[in-house]
Amino acid sequence: MTTMAQESATAATAATDGIRRDELAAFLRSRRERITPEQVGLPRGRRRRTPGLRREEVAQLAAVGVTWYTWLEQARDIHVSTQVLDAIARALLLDRSERQHLFALSGAVDPNPGSQCTGVTPALRLMLEQLEPFPACLQNSRFDILAYNRTYGRLLCDLEAVPPEDRNCLWLSLTHADWRASMVEPEETIRVMAAKLRAAMAEHLAEPTWKALLKRCQDASPEFREVWARHEVLRPGDKVKVFRQAQVGTLRVTGTNLWTGPRSGPKLHVYTPADDETHERLERLHTLVLAEV
Template identity: 75%
Template sequence: MTVDPFLPQPATGPGGAAAPPYGTAPRDDAARRAELAAFLRSRRERITPEQVGLPRGARRRTPGLRREEVAHLGAVGVTWYTWLEQARDIHVSPQVLDAVARALLLDRAERSHLFALAGAVDPMPGRECTGVTRELWQLLHQLTPFPAVVQNSRFDILAYNRTYGRLLCDLDAVPEEDRNCMWLAFTHPVWRAGLGDLEATLGVMAAKFRASMAEHLAEPAWKALVARLMEASPEFREIWAQHEVLRPVSAVKVFRHPRVGPLQLTATSLWTGPNPGPKLLYYTPVDETSRERLEQLAAEPAALAAV
């Protein structure tokens, strides 16, 4: 019989002896380990091999990743990870939890939940486990001078190359928690000034965000971003109330850069997995003038990016 760790258990132990009352440390620990095991399994099963650069293979029956694949991606022992999913009574270091969080591509809320269930202190709270592979990082930089960025469906900026980091503002100077295209488009003055048609861009972005959010309505990170935007931006509140939806499409975009001048670029998205989620977005110049200006932007000294 499966025992629900969140329900009270019988008050007697083996042989009729009185058992410790529900809520004492041993039983709390067991409940927490059981919930941790279930959480890890659920996160593992949602990730496709393609998302982390692994071959699917013809004989795969396991939904998502196998345990040994998670262990390999996190550089932790297979037995150790298996014991975690079996709710064994073992001590797990913050370093191992960090490695597992990275392997399972946990977002900020999920990472915090993982450390809470494990009863450990997160050494890097608020960190996003982007899952950007080394190969994807290499591709980003090989695309220079074309601007390129990896985003998830929430518009979080997970990785970017030098040109993208200078296209709309000095992105390196933006706090990590603010590196979200929705947040920047509605609240960052320099970013907004660089958008060729601000009003149209805001409407399209909000519509795409609402369409994507349909599959994430209960997720804390999505709700938190909407709440933050509602509080910070009257424009967002007005647009969000219209309930427009729009699926991603490629389009020519105009950017106004204060030093190199206007840029006409075609935006193209490449999904990094079989389902909409993290994607590589890159911009190619429409004309030779835009190409030359991109090359100029990519070659600028780093000190100019903040100007």
């Protein structure tokens, strides 16, 4: 290779690396700004002007230097170890796709490619357990099921038998036979979920995880494609739902959402009985689940 060709190749590589660092910096800022202090156990304070977390708070959570993390968000040319990337992914509560994107932009190989930093704290897991026999789960605005208690795990299907990457309420409503059979009005439920997804997605149009879920559902379900094309929009709300539970029969429950951060972020979703018969059947379901442990 001639000297001129070598210089050209070096310049091209440098330009590519610069673009990659700019993308990494923008990605880190966007993830930082979407997280509230409450989601990671930090006090909000009275004078907070920064949307989401401050840089020093991310550095604190990831146990890295503030200056070093700031350089990352400034697209400086610095080396990033996989251990530090893992810590940052956890501090920013990245899901599996976002984590993969972080490592790809950093030019590094993820040592734990299956990891997903859901932000489910021990306190939230304890809350889920204490809500039994009422079914409850932690869910994000994309309908991913981040965590759930034992009653919820048997409400519509055996969630433990579902691969973690498929634990999404919309995806299961479209593709899982047992889940769909438990829905009294599957067509209406899917219409409402599609409308809620469209409303929530307005703030995440360019994000890979949202686009991947949408494409996956469209590819798998002509029904979903038809509903999505209507461009209906709904915001989350509480209502009475009816399910056919395979072991205990019909359940009439009220769904209540308790947001753990901003209204568009993760929420604690709880089903409480709408009548005495449902209350008794939920207790029976809980007993059956405990007997299997």
